[in-house]
Amino acid sequence: MSRRRGEKVSDLTTQRLSLYLRCLEELDRQGTDTISSQHLADRFHFSSAQIRKDLATFGEFGVRGVGYSVGKLKVSLIRILGLDREVGVVIVGAGNLGMALADYGGFNQKGFRIVALFDVAPGKVGGASRSGAPILHLSRLGEVASGQKVQIAVVAVPAAAAQSAADAAAGAGIPALLNFAPARLRVPPSMTLRNVDLRTQMVSLAYRLAATRRSAGPRRDHL
Amino acid sequence: MSRRRGEKVSDLTTQRLSLYLRCLEELDRQGTDTISSQHLADRFHFSSAQIRKDLATFGEFGVRGVGYSVGKLKVSLIRILGLDREVGVVIVGAGNLGMALADYGGFNQKGFRIVALFDVAPGKVGGASRSGAPILHLSRLGEVASGQKVQIAVVAVPAAAAQSAADAAAGAGIPALLNFAPARLRVPPSMTLRNVDLRTQMVSLAYRLAATRRSAGPRRDHL
DNA sequence: ATGTGTGAAGTGCTTCACAGCG
DNA sequence: CGCTGTGAAGCACTTCACACAT
Numbered sequence: 001m002s003r004r005r006g007e008k009v010s011d012l013t014t015q016r017l018s019l020y021l022r023c024l025e026e027l028d029r030q031g032t033d034t035i036s037s038q039h040l041a042d043r044f045h046f047s048s049a050q051i052r053k054d055l056a057t058f059g060e061f062g063v064r065g066v067g068y069s070v071g072k073l074k075v076s077l078i079r080i081l082g083l084d085r086e087v088g089v090v091i092v093g094a095g096n097l098g099m100a101l102a103d104y105g106g107f108n109q110k111g112f113r114i115v116a117l118f119d120v121a122p123g124k125v126g127g128a129s130r131s132g133a134p135i136l137h138l139s140r141l142g143e144v145a146s147g148q149k150v151q152i153a154v155v156a157v158p159a160a161a162a163q164s165a166a167d168a169a170a171g172a173g174i175p176a177l178l179n180f181a182p183a184r185l186r187v188p189p190s191m192t193l194r195n196v197d198l199r200t201q202m203v204s205l206a207y208r209l210a211a212t213r214r215s216a217g218p219r220r221d222h223l
Numbered sequence: 224m225s226r227r228r229g230e231k232v233s234d235l236t237t238q239r240l241s242l243y244l245r246c247l248e249e250l251d252r253q254g255t256d257t258i259s260s261q262h263l264a265d266r267f268h269f270s271s272a273q274i275r276k277d278l279a280t281f282g283e284f285g286v287r288g289v290g291y292s293v294g295k296l297k298v299s300l301i302r303i304l305g306l307d308r309e310v311g312v313v314i315v316g317a318g319n320l321g322m323a324l325a326d327y328g329g330f331n332q333k334g335f336r337i338v339a340l341f342d343v344a345p346g347k348v349g350g351a352s353r354s355g356a357p358i359l360h361l362s363r364l365g366e367v368a369s370g371q372k373v374q375i376a377v378v379a380v381p382a383a384a385a386q387s388a389a390d391a392a393a394g395a396g397i398p399a400l401l402n403f404a405p406a407r408l409r410v411p412p413s414m415t416l417r418n419v420d421l422r423t424q425m426v427s428l429a430y431r432l433a434a435t436r437r438s439a440g441p442r443r444d445h446l
Numbered sequence: 447a448t449g450t451g452t453g454a455a456g457t458g459c460t461t462c463a464c465a466g467c468g
Numbered sequence: 469c470g471c472t473g474t475g476a477a478g479c480a481c482t483t484c485a486c487a488c489a490t
Binding site for chain 1: 425
């Protein structure tokens with residue numbers, strides 16, 4: 001049932017695929033060459049039915065009675081997720097968070113290439129991240145983005161500057177935006193926006209703690 | 224319909240409440256004193272029905288024909304979310320990400336107090352974050368956690384060290400864990416675990432870009 | 447035997463639409 | 469009138485359970 005032509009795949013599914021991929025890489029490193037959905041689920045706390053459903057969305061990757069080939073499934077997931085060609089990424093904001101993201105393992109790893117960071121502070125422009133990505137002036141975003149076919153802009157500036165950062169990314173024709181700033185951004189409809197709100201997660205834990213304080217026990221979250 | 228005694232509230236709801244709270248703070252700063260669910264939704268890209276449902280889970284905060292009092296609703300949300308008493312937080316891992324989180328606005332803001340960071344690298348232990356939180360040796364986690372009644376441990380170490388960091392937090396009796404490491408952690412059932420996976424978000428955008436490449440148009444995400 | 451792939455059932459979340467209150 | 473609060477409908481995601489392939 002290989003997916004073609006604009007069928008809608010849930011974001012939850014693709015996010016889990018990314019997790020499965022990481023698990024497969026770990027298994028691969030450990031020399032496991034075949035694994036069943038059940039074992040994968042037990043080992044990494046997923047549901048086996050969920051794994052099979054998610055994979056079945058994109059094709060038939062398993063062998064009945066046996067399971068999945070770790071190596072082959074890994075390659076398939078990489079292609080499905082679009083990580084077989086490198087995605088150009090820029091980070092707007094070279095503060096603490098921007099620099100941390102630039103050096104974060106998952107960001108300049110297979111599939112992604114951090115082209116540059118952008119800032120306006122004179123003390124930062126001209127420098128580079130530890131991993132070697134240059135810090136350029138924000139005014140050069142358009143030029144760099146079109147020259148290096150950048151596909152994702154990561155916004156890591158304070159809330160007050162986030163909208164103008166998003167506008168700059170939109171003006172540069174970057175099609176997707178990953179926003180870490182605590183702000184609700186307005187972007188043109190052609191742009192895909194995803195918010196990662198770090199405070200939200202903490203607050204939701206605070207709620208859980210407060211709720212637990214007045215009544216019953218804890219609960220474990222998956223994904 | 225004020226919620227009492229272990230009724231289950233969805234995490235999605237509490238996460239949105241946290242977003243509403245931030246929006247209300249912005250409105251408050253701007254001097255708005257009353258707002259309808261419709262206006263709130265238009266301004267910050269939510270659904271008005273969703274806002275009303277979310278709020279109705281915890282009580283009747285609005286005035287029919289008028290809307291919500293910004294100030295009163297703000298106070299109510301703060302109490303509901305458990306931010307009226309300060310939650311003690313420790314960050315395990317004083318690398319790029321840990322330091323960024325320690326200084327991140329949303330983390331040492333109203334409701335949260337960053338007690339300390341923990342690491343094992345001699346060059347880091349003894350230092351402090353820009354915001355003043357001390358960096359202590361990981362071996363002192365238990366002592367500090369019980370003395371300062373720490374409720375949330377943030378794990379910001381490399382994947383390979385994440386499980387032992389989680390074990391240390393569990394051993395210290397910390398009830399909730401926010402994991403930024405790209406690893407699937409095993410924690411005791413008494414502990415609430417939440418994963419924030421930065422790579423997952425990027426990968427899911429990469430998928431969207433790859434899918435768009437072969438067929439139709441983009442899509443916007445809310446939350 | 448074993449484990450996938452999958453319709454069907456189950457559960458949860460969101461949107462609709464309107465009664466009822468101010 | 470305008471807007472909340474809310475049952476009911478609609479939609480989406482997850483789990484179940486089993487036919488079927490190896």
